[in-house]
Amino acid sequence: MDFKTEFKPLTVQPREIESTSFEIITEELGEHPFTPEQYPVVQRIIHATADFELGRSMVFHPGAVEAGIAAIRNGNKIVADVRMVQAGISKPRIEQFGGSVHVYISDPDVTEEAKRLNTTRAILAMRKAAREAVDGIYVIGNAPTALLELIRMVKEGEARPGLIIGLPVGFVSAAESKDELRKLDIPFIANIGRKGGSTVAAAAVNALAIMAEKKA
Amino acid sequence: MDFKTEFKPLTVQPREIESTSFEIITEELGEHPFTPEQYPVVQRIIHATADFELGRSMVFHPGAVEAGIAAIRNGNKIVADVRMVQAGISKPRIEQFGGSVHVYISDPDVTEEAKRLNTTRAILAMRKAAREAVDGIYVIGNAPTALLELIRMVKEGEARPGLIIGLPVGFVSAAESKDELRKLDIPFIANIGRKGGSTVAAAAVNALAIMAEKKA
Numbered sequence: 001m002d003f004k005t006e007f008k009p010l011t012v013q014p015r016e017i018e019s020t021s022f023e024i025i026t027e028e029l030g031e032h033p034f035t036p037e038q039y040p041v042v043q044r045i046i047h048a049t050a051d052f053e054l055g056r057s058m059v060f061h062p063g064a065v066e067a068g069i070a071a072i073r074n075g076n077k078i079v080a081d082v083r084m085v086q087a088g089i090s091k092p093r094i095e096q097f098g099g100s101v102h103v104y105i106s107d108p109d110v111t112e113e114a115k116r117l118n119t120t121r122a123i124l125a126m127r128k129a130a131r132e133a134v135d136g137i138y139v140i141g142n143a144p145t146a147l148l149e150l151i152r153m154v155k156e157g158e159a160r161p162g163l164i165i166g167l168p169v170g171f172v173s174a175a176e177s178k179d180e181l182r183k184l185d186i187p188f189i190a191n192i193g194r195k196g197g198s199t200v201a202a203a204a205v206n207a208l209a210i211m212a213e214k215k216a
Numbered sequence: 217m218d219f220k221t222e223f224k225p226l227t228v229q230p231r232e233i234e235s236t237s238f239e240i241i242t243e244e245l246g247e248h249p250f251t252p253e254q255y256p257v258v259q260r261i262i263h264a265t266a267d268f269e270l271g272r273s274m275v276f277h278p279g280a281v282e283a284g285i286a287a288i289r290n291g292n293k294i295v296a297d298v299r300m301v302q303a304g305i306s307k308p309r310i311e312q313f314g315g316s317v318h319v320y321i322s323d324p325d326v327t328e329e330a331k332r333l334n335t336t337r338a339i340l341a342m343r344k345a346a347r348e349a350v351d352g353i354y355v356i357g358n359a360p361t362a363l364l365e366l367i368r369m370v371k372e373g374e375a376r377p378g379l380i381i382g383l384p385v386g387f388v389s390a391a392e393s394k395d396e397l398r399k400l401d402i403p404f405i406a407n408i409g410r411k412g413g414s415t416v417a418a419a420a421v422n423a424l425a426i427m428a429e430k431k432a
Contacts, residue, residue: 021387050385050410051267087303088414169266171237194266198304199415 067187077133088202141201144173167196283403293349304418357417360389383412
């Protein structure tokens, strides 16, 4: 069996695949409510999930995309709630502006304090982030508790993130935590409903980083 | 504002959240075609995505779950196509049986050979996996090209994985690569359609690892 004749798609290079995919997404999505600035984020999320329903569920604070691009270009820290979100973010794209991607959930001080206070590591990790990455981009793809804690800190003046990307997934508190996020008048990217996840959250960051690059 | 009264869900611990979620999933999914062995994999995938359509699209080779549990309990290597899949797999659950999780796509030899042969790193990483992790579990959450190369190697007798978890996502070749996988008569876990991704692939491995643990 000749490898090249049997599997033609194998000769297609990654960049061509991406551009073909983006054309298909635009065609199949049709009319949508997103601004030209927001659309690349939605497009990349659909690209990462093949889920148009999820794409259509996205909601943006009016200043969100601009704030995200500015924070990346300024080299502000990015905080992810879990390793999987961190793994999905294109590091070279962030690092070229002096930025870096952090996860605090497995830090020894976070683990110890969670035990002592009988609460979750996700919550304590957000409190550490508020100290370590003051004007950072907070990216939550997994834990609703992390997002709820972040919202509490914003309300009480304990945190002032440059942007919150709040896209936790799940059946308990995920949709509710995003409902709370959408009430804040600070830059956020979120969605409506249970869907979300690490892949989706990382895709949002990567879309912003690509836009930051293009403005360079 | 009192933190505890304002956000009741915050006091719910992760394990309780998971068990409540699993009850909701079972209730909302209703009738389904999966065996009692397959269902925990489907349930964990829905848990990770909140996507019932994706859950229902899952397809299992008859021997797949049993083969996956046996491979994990035997400490066979697990190969992920990308770092994000690796990051999503619960390492302690794999390592307790002597197993480990590998990603070859960024290895210098893979990168160099990809340039030399003018092909993708995803393909070369699978070829390296076939040498380094002969009877391993191959987990593909991102690259259809990796899955197509793996299928080619199986057909030509160059690879004999213990299990293929083939769940690439996307608009170009993803669905087609899974159609090809489902024609093989070796243990596989796949789905029908464009959906899939790192989160989904990692969830499948974690479900198998939990079943392996319960049999211990």
